[in-house]
Amino acid sequence: MKRLNSQLQEDGAPMELILLLRTLLAGCKEIAFRVSQGALAGVLGSTLSDNVQGERQKKLDVISNQILKDILSESGYVKAISSEEEDDVVPCNPEGKYLVSFDPLDGSSNTDINSLIGTIFSITHAPQWMKPDDPSAFLQPGTQIVAAGYVLYGPSAMLALTTGRGTHLYTLDKTHGGFLLTTPNVKVPEKTSEFSINTSNQRHWEAPIQAYINDLLAGTEGPREKDYNMRWVAAMVGDIHRVLSRGGIFMYPYDKRDPSKAGKLRLLYEANPMAFLVEQAGGLAETGTGRIMEVMPTEIHQRVPVLIGSKEEVETCLSYNNKN
Ligand SMILES: O=P(O)(O)OC[C@H]1O[C@](O)(COP(=O)(O)O)[C@@H](O)[C@@H]1O
Numbered sequence: 001m002k003r004l005n006s007q008l009q010e011d012g013a014p015m016e017l018i019l020l021l022r023t024l025l026a027g028c029k030e031i032a033f034r035v036s037q038g039a040l041a042g043v044l045g046s047t048l049s050d051n052v053q054g055e056r057q058k059k060l061d062v063i064s065n066q067i068l069k070d071i072l073s074e075s076g077y078v079k080a081i082s083s084e085e086e087d088d089v090v091p092c093n094p095e096g097k098y099l100v101s102f103d104p105l106d107g108s109s110n111t112d113i114n115s116l117i118g119t120i121f122s123i124t125h126a127p128q129w130m131k132p133d134d135p136s137a138f139l140q141p142g143t144q145i146v147a148a149g150y151v152l153y154g155p156s157a158m159l160a161l162t163t164g165r166g167t168h169l170y171t172l173d174k175t176h177g178g179f180l181l182t183t184p185n186v187k188v189p190e191k192t193s194e195f196s197i198n199t200s201n202q203r204h205w206e207a208p209i210q211a212y213i214n215d216l217l218a219g220t221e222g223p224r225e226k227d228y229n230m231r232w233v234a235a236m237v238g239d240i241h242r243v244l245s246r247g248g249i250f251m252y253p254y255d256k257r258d259p260s261k262a263g264k265l266r267l268l269y270e271a272n273p274m275a276f277l278v279e280q281a282g283g284l285a286e287t288g289t290g291r292i293m294e295v296m297p298t299e300i301h302q303r304v305p306v307l308i309g310s311k312e313e314v315e316t317c318l319s320y321n322n323k324n
Protein backbone atom coordinates (compact mmCIF):
# COMPACT_ATOMS: atom_id res chain seq x y z
CA MET A 1 0.00 0.00 0.00
CA LYS A 2 1.11 3.50 -0.83
CA ARG A 3 2.57 5.59 1.99
CA LEU A 4 1.40 9.11 2.82
CA ASN A 5 4.70 10.62 1.65
CA SER A 6 4.52 9.28 -1.88
CA GLN A 7 0.88 10.31 -2.32
CA LEU A 8 1.71 13.86 -1.15
CA GLN A 9 4.65 14.04 -3.57
CA GLU A 10 2.40 12.72 -6.36
CA ASP A 11 -0.09 15.47 -5.50
CA GLY A 12 2.72 18.01 -5.95
CA ALA A 13 2.88 19.16 -2.34
CA PRO A 14 6.04 21.21 -1.58
CA MET A 15 8.60 19.39 0.58
CA GLU A 16 8.27 21.83 3.50
CA LEU A 17 4.49 21.28 3.59
CA ILE A 18 5.05 17.50 3.57
CA LEU A 19 7.49 17.83 6.49
CA LEU A 20 5.00 20.02 8.38
CA LEU A 21 2.19 17.50 7.80
CA ARG A 22 4.41 14.66 9.00
CA THR A 23 5.21 16.65 12.15
CA LEU A 24 1.53 17.39 12.82
CA LEU A 25 0.60 13.74 12.25
CA ALA A 26 3.34 12.60 14.63
CA GLY A 27 1.47 14.66 17.23
CA CYS A 28 -1.81 12.98 16.25
CA LYS A 29 -0.21 9.54 16.66
CA GLU A 30 0.79 10.55 20.20
CA ILE A 31 -2.79 11.67 20.83
CA ALA A 32 -4.11 8.37 19.37
CA PHE A 33 -1.92 6.50 21.85
CA ARG A 34 -3.05 8.64 24.83
CA VAL A 35 -6.70 8.24 23.81
CA SER A 36 -6.31 4.46 23.54
CA GLN A 37 -4.90 4.37 27.08
CA GLY A 38 -8.07 6.00 28.46
CA ALA A 39 -8.65 5.44 32.20
CA LEU A 40 -5.39 3.48 32.44
CA ALA A 41 -3.51 6.74 31.85
CA GLY A 42 -5.98 8.90 33.80
CA VAL A 43 -6.82 10.98 30.71
CA LEU A 44 -10.61 10.77 31.04
CA GLY A 45 -12.87 13.30 32.73
CA SER A 46 -13.01 17.09 32.91
CA THR A 47 -10.67 19.77 34.15
CA LEU A 48 -11.87 22.63 36.37
CA SER A 49 -11.39 25.26 33.68
CA ASP A 50 -13.50 26.59 30.79
CA ASN A 51 -12.04 27.47 27.38
CA VAL A 52 -12.56 30.66 25.35
CA GLN A 53 -15.64 28.96 23.79
CA GLY A 54 -17.23 28.90 27.24
CA GLU A 55 -17.03 25.08 27.40
CA ARG A 56 -15.69 23.03 30.31
CA GLN A 57 -12.43 21.57 29.04
CA LYS A 58 -11.93 17.81 29.08
CA LYS A 59 -8.51 16.54 30.16
CA LEU A 60 -7.99 15.23 26.61
CA ASP A 61 -8.77 18.68 25.18
CA VAL A 62 -5.88 20.10 27.21
CA ILE A 63 -3.51 17.15 26.63
CA SER A 64 -4.12 17.11 22.84
CA ASN A 65 -3.75 20.86 22.58
CA GLN A 66 -0.42 20.78 24.44
CA ILE A 67 0.95 17.91 22.31
CA LEU A 68 0.18 19.77 19.06
CA LYS A 69 1.38 23.14 20.38
CA ASP A 70 4.72 21.65 21.48
CA ILE A 71 5.45 19.64 18.35
CA LEU A 72 4.41 22.43 15.93
CA SER A 73 6.16 25.28 17.73
CA GLU A 74 9.42 23.27 17.85
CA SER A 75 9.16 22.27 14.17
CA GLY A 76 10.44 25.51 12.67
CA TYR A 77 7.88 25.38 9.79
CA VAL A 78 5.14 27.25 11.67
CA LYS A 79 4.93 31.02 12.22
CA ALA A 80 1.88 30.84 14.47
CA ILE A 81 -0.90 28.57 15.65
CA SER A 82 -4.58 29.17 16.39
CA SER A 83 -6.42 26.55 18.40
CA GLU A 84 -10.00 26.06 19.54
CA GLU A 85 -8.54 25.66 23.06
CA GLU A 86 -6.36 28.83 23.03
CA ASP A 87 -7.74 32.31 23.72
CA ASP A 88 -5.19 33.94 21.40
CA VAL A 89 -2.87 32.93 18.57
CA VAL A 90 0.33 31.22 19.71
CA PRO A 91 3.47 32.76 18.15
CA CYS A 92 6.10 30.23 16.96
CA ASN A 93 9.04 30.67 14.55
CA PRO A 94 9.11 34.23 13.03
CA GLU A 95 10.68 32.65 9.92
CA GLY A 96 7.99 29.96 9.68
CA LYS A 97 6.20 29.80 6.31
CA TYR A 98 2.89 28.37 7.52
CA LEU A 99 -0.03 29.02 9.87
CA VAL A 100 -1.81 26.05 11.47
CA SER A 101 -5.37 26.16 12.84
CA PHE A 102 -6.70 23.16 14.73
CA ASP A 103 -9.38 21.64 16.90
CA PRO A 104 -7.12 19.40 19.00
CA LEU A 105 -9.96 17.20 20.14
CA ASP A 106 -13.28 17.17 18.36
CA GLY A 107 -16.23 15.41 19.97
CA SER A 108 -15.20 16.23 23.54
CA SER A 109 -18.53 15.04 24.94
CA ASN A 110 -17.58 11.55 23.71
CA THR A 111 -14.25 11.23 25.54
CA ASP A 112 -15.70 9.58 28.66
CA ILE A 113 -17.98 7.16 26.80
CA ASN A 114 -15.25 5.65 24.60
CA SER A 115 -16.94 6.95 21.47
CA LEU A 116 -15.57 8.59 18.32
CA ILE A 117 -13.30 11.63 18.69
CA GLY A 118 -10.66 13.22 16.48
CA THR A 119 -8.31 16.07 15.62
CA ILE A 120 -9.16 18.54 12.81
CA PHE A 121 -6.58 20.86 11.18
CA SER A 122 -5.94 23.24 8.33
CA ILE A 123 -2.80 24.97 7.02
CA THR A 124 -2.44 28.31 5.22
CA HIS A 125 0.55 30.37 4.12
CA ALA A 126 1.89 32.84 6.69
CA PRO A 127 1.87 36.35 5.20
CA GLN A 128 5.38 37.87 5.30
CA TRP A 129 4.00 41.13 6.77
CA MET A 130 2.56 39.41 9.86
CA LYS A 131 4.05 39.49 13.33
CA PRO A 132 3.86 35.98 14.87
CA ASP A 133 1.30 37.14 17.48
CA ASP A 134 -1.00 38.92 14.98
CA PRO A 135 -4.42 37.18 14.82
CA SER A 136 -5.46 39.09 11.69
CA ALA A 137 -3.17 36.88 9.58
CA PHE A 138 -5.50 33.96 10.36
CA LEU A 139 -8.52 35.80 8.96
CA GLN A 140 -8.13 34.23 5.51
CA PRO A 141 -11.10 32.61 3.72
CA GLY A 142 -11.09 28.82 3.38
CA THR A 143 -10.19 29.20 -0.30
CA GLN A 144 -6.64 30.06 0.94
CA ILE A 145 -6.16 26.70 2.71
CA VAL A 146 -3.25 24.67 1.26
CA ALA A 147 -3.90 21.50 3.28
CA ALA A 148 -6.69 20.27 5.55
CA GLY A 149 -7.54 17.05 7.29
CA TYR A 150 -8.65 15.15 10.32
CA VAL A 151 -7.48 12.11 12.24
CA LEU A 152 -10.35 10.01 13.55
CA TYR A 153 -9.54 8.06 16.73
CA GLY A 154 -11.87 5.12 16.21
CA PRO A 155 -11.56 1.33 16.08
CA SER A 156 -8.76 2.13 13.67
CA ALA A 157 -7.07 5.53 13.51
CA MET A 158 -7.86 7.05 10.14
CA LEU A 159 -6.66 10.18 8.34
CA ALA A 160 -8.59 12.14 5.74
CA LEU A 161 -6.34 14.62 3.93
CA THR A 162 -6.45 17.02 1.00
CA THR A 163 -3.88 19.38 -0.48
CA GLY A 164 -6.32 20.48 -3.18
CA ARG A 165 -5.81 17.45 -5.45
CA GLY A 166 -8.69 15.29 -4.23
CA THR A 167 -9.36 13.85 -0.79
CA HIS A 168 -7.62 10.64 0.27
CA LEU A 169 -8.26 8.34 3.24
CA TYR A 170 -5.40 6.66 5.08
CA THR A 171 -5.30 4.10 7.90
CA LEU A 172 -2.64 4.14 10.64
CA ASP A 173 -0.67 0.90 10.50
CA LYS A 174 0.21 0.42 14.15
CA THR A 175 2.90 -2.17 13.31
CA HIS A 176 5.26 0.42 11.76
CA GLY A 177 3.42 3.59 12.78
CA GLY A 178 2.81 4.95 9.25
CA PHE A 179 -0.38 6.11 7.53
CA LEU A 180 -1.10 3.93 4.48
CA LEU A 181 -3.39 4.99 1.63
CA THR A 182 -6.59 2.91 1.88
CA THR A 183 -9.04 4.99 -0.22
CA PRO A 184 -7.55 7.28 -2.89
CA ASN A 185 -9.76 10.06 -4.29
CA VAL A 186 -12.81 9.31 -2.17
CA LYS A 187 -16.08 10.54 -3.72
CA VAL A 188 -19.21 11.65 -1.81
CA PRO A 189 -22.29 10.16 -3.55
CA GLU A 190 -24.51 12.95 -4.97
CA LYS A 191 -27.70 11.37 -3.62
CA THR A 192 -28.35 10.08 -0.10
CA SER A 193 -31.09 8.88 2.26
CA GLU A 194 -29.17 9.66 5.45
CA PHE A 195 -29.22 12.88 7.43
CA SER A 196 -27.39 14.00 10.54
CA ILE A 197 -28.55 16.79 12.87
CA ASN A 198 -29.16 17.17 16.61
CA THR A 199 -32.97 17.04 16.53
CA SER A 200 -33.22 18.03 20.18
CA ASN A 201 -32.64 21.60 18.91
CA GLN A 202 -35.56 21.43 16.45
CA ARG A 203 -37.75 24.07 18.17
CA HIS A 204 -34.90 26.58 17.91
CA TRP A 205 -34.31 26.17 14.15
CA GLU A 206 -35.45 28.67 11.53
CA ALA A 207 -38.56 27.82 9.47
CA PRO A 208 -36.80 26.56 6.28
CA ILE A 209 -34.72 24.03 8.27
CA GLN A 210 -37.80 22.97 10.26
CA ALA A 211 -39.69 22.36 6.98
CA TYR A 212 -36.76 20.54 5.35
CA ILE A 213 -36.34 18.14 8.30
CA ASN A 214 -40.09 17.58 8.65
CA ASP A 215 -40.22 16.50 5.00
CA LEU A 216 -37.33 14.06 5.56
CA LEU A 217 -39.13 12.62 8.60
CA ALA A 218 -42.37 12.27 6.58
CA GLY A 219 -40.59 9.69 4.44
CA THR A 220 -42.49 7.96 1.59
CA GLU A 221 -45.77 9.58 2.75
CA GLY A 222 -44.22 13.05 2.39
CA PRO A 223 -43.13 15.28 -0.54
CA ARG A 224 -39.69 13.58 -0.71
CA GLU A 225 -41.41 10.19 -1.34
CA LYS A 226 -38.45 8.40 0.21
CA ASP A 227 -37.56 7.14 3.67
CA TYR A 228 -34.52 8.76 5.32
CA ASN A 229 -32.40 7.40 8.18
CA MET A 230 -30.85 9.58 10.91
CA ARG A 231 -27.40 9.35 12.47
CA TRP A 232 -25.71 11.63 15.06
CA VAL A 233 -22.26 10.75 16.42
CA ALA A 234 -22.00 14.04 18.41
CA ALA A 235 -18.52 14.40 16.96
CA MET A 236 -18.29 16.30 13.65
CA VAL A 237 -15.20 14.26 12.74
CA GLY A 238 -17.23 11.04 13.01
CA ASP A 239 -20.27 12.37 11.16
CA ILE A 240 -18.16 13.83 8.33
CA HIS A 241 -16.16 10.58 8.05
CA ARG A 242 -19.48 8.78 7.46
CA VAL A 243 -20.42 11.40 4.81
CA LEU A 244 -17.06 10.90 3.05
CA SER A 245 -17.42 7.11 3.33
CA ARG A 246 -21.03 6.67 2.12
CA GLY A 247 -22.68 10.08 1.61
CA GLY A 248 -25.25 11.93 3.66
CA ILE A 249 -25.99 15.45 4.83
CA PHE A 250 -24.47 16.75 8.08
CA MET A 251 -26.07 19.84 9.58
CA TYR A 252 -25.49 22.21 12.48
CA PRO A 253 -27.64 25.13 11.37
CA TYR A 254 -28.17 28.49 13.02
CA ASP A 255 -30.58 28.26 15.94
CA LYS A 256 -32.22 30.86 18.13
CA ARG A 257 -30.83 29.58 21.45
CA ASP A 258 -28.14 32.27 21.36
CA PRO A 259 -28.83 34.79 18.59
CA SER A 260 -25.33 36.28 19.10
CA LYS A 261 -23.85 33.05 17.76
CA ALA A 262 -24.22 32.26 14.03
CA GLY A 263 -23.98 28.55 14.85
CA LYS A 264 -22.15 26.11 17.13
CA LEU A 265 -19.24 25.01 14.95
CA ARG A 266 -16.07 27.09 14.53
CA LEU A 267 -15.15 28.39 11.04
CA LEU A 268 -11.34 28.06 11.31
CA TYR A 269 -11.10 24.82 13.31
CA GLU A 270 -14.07 22.77 12.10
CA ALA A 271 -16.16 24.19 9.21
CA ASN A 272 -13.37 25.27 6.81
CA PRO A 273 -11.19 22.14 6.97
CA MET A 274 -14.25 19.87 6.64
CA ALA A 275 -15.58 22.01 3.76
CA PHE A 276 -12.28 21.67 1.85
CA LEU A 277 -12.23 17.87 2.38
CA VAL A 278 -15.85 17.38 1.28
CA GLU A 279 -15.67 19.76 -1.70
CA GLN A 280 -12.51 17.98 -2.90
CA ALA A 281 -14.57 14.76 -2.73
CA GLY A 282 -17.37 16.21 -4.88
CA GLY A 283 -19.76 17.27 -2.09
CA LEU A 284 -21.04 20.72 -1.08
CA ALA A 285 -20.32 22.79 2.05
CA GLU A 286 -22.66 25.69 2.74
CA THR A 287 -23.70 28.06 5.53
CA GLY A 288 -27.25 28.39 4.18
CA THR A 289 -26.48 31.73 2.57
CA GLY A 290 -23.24 30.87 0.74
CA ARG A 291 -20.16 28.63 0.42
CA ILE A 292 -18.42 28.07 3.78
CA MET A 293 -14.97 28.48 2.18
CA GLU A 294 -15.87 31.96 0.88
CA VAL A 295 -16.78 33.31 4.33
CA MET A 296 -14.40 36.17 5.19
CA PRO A 297 -13.46 35.52 8.84
CA THR A 298 -13.77 38.47 11.25
CA GLU A 299 -12.29 36.78 14.32
CA ILE A 300 -10.42 33.53 15.04
CA HIS A 301 -13.16 31.87 17.16
CA GLN A 302 -15.99 32.79 14.79
CA ARG A 303 -18.86 30.29 14.45
CA VAL A 304 -20.89 29.54 11.31
CA PRO A 305 -23.98 27.51 10.37
CA VAL A 306 -23.00 24.26 8.61
CA LEU A 307 -24.73 22.22 5.88
CA ILE A 308 -22.27 19.73 4.37
CA GLY A 309 -22.54 16.60 2.28
CA SER A 310 -24.09 14.98 -0.79
CA LYS A 311 -24.48 17.55 -3.56
CA GLU A 312 -28.13 16.99 -4.48
CA GLU A 313 -29.27 16.78 -0.86
CA VAL A 314 -27.51 20.01 0.17
CA GLU A 315 -29.00 21.74 -2.90
CA THR A 316 -32.47 20.48 -1.92
CA CYS A 317 -31.99 21.72 1.64
CA LEU A 318 -30.94 25.16 0.36
CA SER A 319 -33.99 25.30 -1.93
CA TYR A 320 -36.20 25.47 1.19
CA ASN A 321 -34.91 29.03 1.72
CA ASN A 322 -36.94 30.04 -1.37
CA LYS A 323 -40.15 28.24 -0.29
CA ASN A 324 -42.93 30.26 1.41
O1 LIG B 1 -23.67 18.42 21.70
P1 LIG B 1 -24.24 18.63 20.35
O2 LIG B 1 -25.17 19.79 20.26
O3 LIG B 1 -24.82 17.40 19.79
O4 LIG B 1 -23.00 19.05 19.43
C1 LIG B 1 -22.13 18.12 18.90
C2 LIG B 1 -21.13 18.89 18.08
O5 LIG B 1 -20.28 19.61 18.98
C3 LIG B 1 -18.92 19.22 18.77
O6 LIG B 1 -18.59 18.22 19.68
C4 LIG B 1 -18.08 20.47 19.00
O7 LIG B 1 -16.74 20.20 18.92
P2 LIG B 1 -15.77 20.09 20.19
O8 LIG B 1 -16.03 18.80 20.83
O9 LIG B 1 -14.42 20.20 19.56
O10 LIG B 1 -16.07 21.25 21.09
C5 LIG B 1 -18.89 18.68 17.35
O11 LIG B 1 -17.88 17.77 17.12
C6 LIG B 1 -20.24 18.00 17.24
O12 LIG B 1 -20.70 17.93 15.91
Ligand SMILES: [Mg+2]
Pocket residue numbers: 103105106107236270
Ligand atom coordinates in the same frame (compact mmCIF):
# COMPACT_ATOMS: atom_id res chain seq x y z
MG1 LIG C 1 -14.85 20.40 17.54
Ligand SMILES: [Mg+2]
Pocket residue numbers: 061084103104105106107108
Ligand atom coordinates in the same frame (compact mmCIF):
# COMPACT_ATOMS: atom_id res chain seq x y z
MG1 LIG D 1 -12.56 20.46 20.32
